[in-house]
Amino acid sequence: MSEVILSGIQKAFGDNLIVKGVDLQIRSGEFLVMLGPSGCGKTTLLRLIAGLEQIDEGELRINGRRMNEVPPRDRDVAMVFQSYALYPHMTVRENMAFGLTLRKMDKAEIARRVQEAAQLLELSDLLDRKPKQLSGGQRQRVAMGRAIVRQPSIFLFDEPLSNLDTALRVQMRGELARLHRRLKATMIYVTHDQVEAMTLATRVAVFNGGLLQQCGEPLELYHRPANRFVGGFLGSPSMNFVAASRTGATLSGQGFSLPAPADLDAEVRGDLLLGLRPQDLRIAPDGVFRGEVEAVERLGFDGFAFIRTEAGSIAARFDKGVDVKVGDRVAVAPVGDAVHVFTADGTKALRHPSLPSAPTTVEMAS
Ligand SMILES: Nc1ncnc2c1ncn2[C@@H]1O[C@H](COP(=O)(O)OP(=O)(O)O)[C@@H](O)[C@H]1O
Numbered sequence: 001m002s003e004v005i006l007s008g009i010q011k012a013f014g015d016n017l018i019v020k021g022v023d024l025q026i027r028s029g030e031f032l033v034m035l036g037p038s039g040c041g042k043t044t045l046l047r048l049i050a051g052l053e054q055i056d057e058g059e060l061r062i063n064g065r066r067m068n069e070v071p072p073r074d075r076d077v078a079m080v081f082q083s084y085a086l087y088p089h090m091t092v093r094e095n096m097a098f099g100l101t102l103r104k105m106d107k108a109e110i111a112r113r114v115q116e117a118a119q120l121l122e123l124s125d126l127l128d129r130k131p132k133q134l135s136g137g138q139r140q141r142v143a144m145g146r147a148i149v150r151q152p153s154i155f156l157f158d159e160p161l162s163n164l165d166t167a168l169r170v171q172m173r174g175e176l177a178r179l180h181r182r183l184k185a186t187m188i189y190v191t192h193d194q195v196e197a198m199t200l201a202t203r204v205a206v207f208n209g210g211l212l213q214q215c216g217e218p219l220e221l222y223h224r225p226a227n228r229f230v231g232g233f234l235g236s237p238s239m240n241f242v243a244a245s246r247t248g249a250t251l252s253g254q255g256f257s258l259p260a261p262a263d264l265d266a267e268v269r270g271d272l273l274l275g276l277r278p279q280d281l282r283i284a285p286d287g288v289f290r291g292e293v294e295a296v297e298r299l300g301f302d303g304f305a306f307i308r309t310e311a312g313s314i315a316a317r318f319d320k321g322v323d324v325k326v327g328d329r330v331a332v333a334p335v336g337d338a339v340h341v342f343t344a345d346g347t348k349a350l351r352h353p354s355l356p357s358a359p360t361t362v363e364m365a366s
């Protein structure tokens, strides 16, 4: 069990500041996912925690101890890389044992740990194979096995599933969650995939441009994004954004107006940005936003219509029974008070919709 605290962490490569002052507390035993677009500095931050890069400014603490000057091998962390980085000439057993052999660990203890990890990862029958005789998923498991045998208190994962096909990714996601429950170790997991983040994380830390945008439980981020970036990054299709201004009890913009939510602070006036999730919009004859349907995605159970309105392109969910075609003129309206309000520049959320009430529990007759 280990707590990791990042305080004001900065890292530059040459003149490029890549990690721009990150404060984050990772709790002991949690599955923290660092989520963000490609190039936002996730791998760099993970390598700073592992000790593979030097921290320029700020402090890294693990279990209260300053780690900035501590070499990687003494940090009690193990990293699983995006490229599995297996040694091609070694067997699975040798690959898994390699780090321990380097540390001159007792041979019997190494054998015991490799056996145990292989069992956990269902690799027991493959221990004498070479990497090229394994599937992608099996190689990924060996890479994880190599971290597990070290029995670190902190695991660092850098997009470990990104090289696998969709079906295998879903399966490995389940296995990772199981592994976390079994090992109860602190896991820090980097990905650009919001589905991985939403399904695996106890908390998600969203990054953009080397800065932490928000950290919280997955649904908290989805329902209460702190700014436009987080609102737009989580959810599919992406949240719709429209420019609006408030006068009295009305929010209006290009070609639309709607009542301001009753709980919107009276101080909030002038130019604003509205955020509308496609799932919170319905096609309705007296809708707020009007326009022509440009594209339709039917997913079976429901679908999404993409509508060109004066306020910009808007995606809206529709139920399977609804007939929508490209070229139709339609109107859409938010359900209830489902409007997020941000400052005009999108840097700060000012208001979120009230949360949907918890689903009613249905008593099943036995
Ligand atoms: N060793 C390095 N030298 C110079 N630039 C680097 C180095 N490592 C990463 N970068 C740059 O830092 C930025 C962030 O990279 P990275 O941390 O890999 O992002 P992510 O993992 O979020 O995609 C990129 O622009 C990348 O080119």
Ligand SMILES: [Mg+2]
Binding pocket: 042, 043, 044, 158, 159
């Ligand atoms: Mg990366």
